Amino acid sequence: MNWLMAHRTASIAAANLRRRLGVSEDSYIDVFAALRRCGLAVMGQNMPNLFGVYLPAGSGRHGGIFLNAAMGEATLRHTAAHEIGHAEFGHERCLADEPDSFLGMPRDKWPEQEKQAEAFAAWFLMPIRLVKATLTRLGLDIPREAADVYQLSLHLGASYLGALRHLKHLRMVQPQVADGWAKVQPGRLRTRLSGQRVQTPPRVWDLTALTEGSRLPVEQGDRLIVRAPWLGSDPEFIGPDAVHMLAAPYAVAPGEGAEFDVTGVIDTESQLTVTSFDRRQAWSVTLMPTPDDHRGLIAAPSMQVLVGPASGVRR
Ligand SMILES: [Zn+2]
Incomplete structure (x- = not known):
């Protein structure tokens, strides 16, 4: 199977699964909510050299996914969706991936099942x-x-x-x-955007009037640049405790907006609202909660064992 065919089958399978699980195609895909609903046991562990593992259901055993809990959020999300892909296609076990596995190969040499799962992850998380x-x-x-x-x-x-x-x-x-x-290098983009050559923030959001009203999947350490000249000088803000306004912004000139750092964990969905000094103008976004250790579902204290696909229970 070539990549083109892998993408064709994956795009259909991903759309079908989203529909079956009731996952909207219009907003940020909550892969952990999908995991909860899709009938696989999910577990997080620190696994050196492994992104994730998919084990299909066997006799008397639920199908399951192990995720490397030490990965960052984006990698964790991608790996989770990749393993869901294996389950959806009814693949054999996947170890994604040991150092000598397919990941070291050129992409066109990947095994068929890996191409499909990888394409599935992209289509599932990024619907058109x-x-x-x-x-x-x-x-x-x-x-x-x-x-x-x-x-x-x-x-x-x-x-x-x-x-x-x-x-x-x-x-x-x-x-x-x-x-x-x-x-x-994304690092160069972050440096240019943040205006900070040293101690460049790990992620830098560039926000404008158009992004007002967005729901942002922020993380601890993020920099939020808000370009909002209509807020004038000395804007004020209301937001969660973990968000701090920079007294001296790096990227926006005085009177052109404001900058914020997310210095801690945001426990619950919160509004960040920036207002002009006279309170007549405002700009606002919703900050999504950040799992405190980037582990999402697998941060739950007990392992969540759900219904396995081969248990006879229809998903
Ligand atoms: Zn795989």
Whole structure:
């Protein structure tokens, strides 16, 4: 099976599963909610050299997924969706992946099942309607530069390269352009955007009037640049305790907006509202809660064993 065929089958399978699980195609895909509903046992562990493991159901045994709990949120989300893909296609066990596994091979040499699962992850997490809606919020029809892909990846909860690869499949970025952007280090984009050469924040959001009203999957350590000149000088804000306004912004000039750091964990969905000094103008977004250890579902104190696909119970 070539990648084109893998993507065709994966896009259909991903849309079917989203429909079956009641996962909307219009907003950020909560992969952990999908895991809860899809009938697989899920467990998180620190697993050096492994992203994740999929074990199909056997006699008297639930199907299950192990995720490496030490991974960052975007990698964890992608790996979880990859393993769900194996389950959806009824694949054999996947170890994704030991150092000598398929991950070291050129992508066109990957085993058939791995191509399918990998394509499934992209289509499940980045449905075309969500990608288009997010681009619109960024003021774009298609990405114009690497920085656009970076911003899109933050909103989608994907890695920079994962988002870029998917945009190529969606034909929103030409292959040769994508190859060039793939060489751009996200760190350089963050430095340019944040205006900070040293102690560059690990993730930098570029927010404008268009992104007002968005739900942002923020993480501890994020920098939020709010470009909102209509708020004037000395804007004020209301937000969760974990969010702090920079007294001296790096990227926006005085009177052009404000900057915020997410310095802690956001426990519950919260509003961040920035207002002009006279309180007549406002800008607001919703900050989604961050799992305190990036582990989502698997941070639950007890392992969640759900109904396995081969147990006879229909999902
Ligand atoms: Zn796999």
